Amino acid sequence: MLVCRYLVLCDYVSEDPNGRITLHGLFNRINAVHFPVSHQPFAVAFELAALQTPVIDAQLTVQISLLSGNRAELMEISAHRVGIEAGEAITTMVDLGEPIFGEPGDYRIRLLANDRPLAFRDLAVCQVSRPAEI
Numbered sequence: 366m367l368v369c370r371y372l373v374l375c376d377y378v379s380e381d382p383n384g385r386i387t388l389h390g391l392f393n394r395i396n397a398v399h400f401p402v403s404h405q406p407f408a409v410a411f412e413l414a415a416l417q418t419p420v421i422d423a424q425l426t427v428q429i430s431l432l433s434g435n436r437a438e439l440m441e442i443s444a445h446r447v448g449i450e451a452g453e454a455i456t457t458m459v460d461l462g463e464p465i466f467g468e469p470g471d472y473r474i475r476l477l478a479n480d481r482p483l484a485f486r487d488l489a490v491c492q493v494s495r496p497a498e499i
Contacts, residue, residue, distance in 0.1 A: 376389050396491050429459045
């Protein structure tokens, strides 16, 4: 059985020479004064783990989709192929580029492996009267 241990939204992911991964700019909400709006940089980081023996899904097609509030697919990134064996876990980052949000609302990131849903992450895109002060 293949499971997703986590799925997070962030600005970007860095990896040091020892393989340690750092997530930068975690978020689950985007505020905007005007629409349409884009958020850049935008990345998704996730970990997949294989929990059974023997080798399962030696080749996986992983798909990340951005869904609108009515669950229409706004964008999809696919063909990330990875090998995974039983007892193994892999951590992956996918750069979503600069997605455009046409209106405020509830959006969702969907993770599929070989066309099977593994995880979802909700994203609120909100209209505000003025930008946040830092």
